[in-house]
Amino acid sequence: MGIVFDIQTYAIYDGPGIRTCVFFKGCPLSCVWCHNPESQRLQPEMGYRADRCAGCGSCVEACPHDALVLEGDGVRRDTGRCVVCGLCEKVCRADAHEKIGYKTSAEAVVEKVIADRPFFTESSGGVTLTGGEPTVQREFLLETAGLLKKSEIHTALETCGHFGKELMPALIDTIDLFLYDIKHADADTHKRFTGVDNRVILENFVSIVRKAGPPRIIPRIPLIPGFNADGASLKGICRFLKEARYEGPVHLMPYNSMAKSKYEKLGRGVQYQNMGELSGDMIDGFVGLVRDNGFEAVINH
Numbered sequence: 001m002g003i004v005f006d007i008q009t010y011a012i013y014d015g016p017g018i019r020t021c022v023f024f025k026g027c028p029l030s031c032v033w034c035h036n037p038e039s040q041r042l043q044p045e046m047g048y049r050a051d052r053c054a055g056c057g058s059c060v061e062a063c064p065h066d067a068l069v070l071e072g073d074g075v076r077r078d079t080g081r082c083v084v085c086g087l088c089e090k091v092c093r094a095d096a097h098e099k100i101g102y103k104t105s106a107e108a109v110v111e112k113v114i115a116d117r118p119f120f121t122e123s124s125g126g127v128t129l130t131g132g133e134p135t136v137q138r139e140f141l142l143e144t145a146g147l148l149k150k151s152e153i154h155t156a157l158e159t160c161g162h163f164g165k166e167l168m169p170a171l172i173d174t175i176d177l178f179l180y181d182i183k184h185a186d187a188d189t190h191k192r193f194t195g196v197d198n199r200v201i202l203e204n205f206v207s208i209v210r211k212a213g214p215p216r217i218i219p220r221i222p223l224i225p226g227f228n229a230d231g232a233s234l235k236g237i238c239r240f241l242k243e244a245r246y247e248g249p250v251h252l253m254p255y256n257s258m259a260k261s262k263y264e265k266l267g268r269g270v271q272y273q274n275m276g277e278l279s280g281d282m283i284d285g286f287v288g289l290v291r292d293n294g295f296e297a298v299i300n301h
């Protein structure tokens, strides 16, 4: 069994063709710009949209654990009492509560995504396992990827690369394409902004290039103002890719500042950091820089 928080169909930016994305919960990094904060914790959790709440009090009455109180125009959840049963979501007519994350089996996931096979066949697409960081749930990941392989469905893994080396042979055996985040080549900067240093991430990248070959891995650089959206940082990453003997496209994923409401929904509004804006000219400049360093640059979202 594993914990996922969403399954989305018709995705076109998460690997080749039309894809169905399975979002795993849990991540070992804590990037300050994270645009998927609902993916960070491994456990299911409750979200609450204050802007939708009508203050009717139905959820307060329904909660079997006295975890909700009416306060001002809305409700406040005592996370120490809440057991994430999801009952408040069921009784709220305003859709103000949302349970994020649910337990499921690899068989159930594959049964669901297999319904999209005609789209995969027509577009040379498949399934993308993403998150969060899927390797956090290693048994569930390998079981799901194994079943997809048996079903002859192309499987991509979106990964931050921070996983134990012992996982590598099984991943190489089951994953068709690694969509691999390279955030920064400098260990200290990486640690300051993501909570972990980049040594294991860079080593795993080199290992996949050597063992699986460049066509099965695509490095993806999130372009984050104040972190790596500058010439020196991108040159550093290009240098690393050359040293790793990577040859192929580099995907650039420009930052957007639209995650604020997600943090607020989780009651973690103070954690949200707006990293700033990237103009079209700046993005064009980064594309040129990556090309000048010998790689095809692809803007991705």
Ligand code: SF4
Pocket: 052, 053, 054, 055, 056, 057, 058, 059, 060, 074, 075, 091, 092, 093, 094, 095, 096, 097
């Ligand atoms: S049931 Fe919904 S609308 Fe009513 S108080 Fe609770 S969250 Fe607000």
Ligand code: SF4
Pocket: 046, 062, 063, 064, 065, 066, 067, 068, 077, 081, 082, 083, 084, 085, 086, 087, 088, 089
């Ligand atoms: S999820 Fe369950 S325990 Fe938590 S606030 Fe809602 S009803 Fe109460």
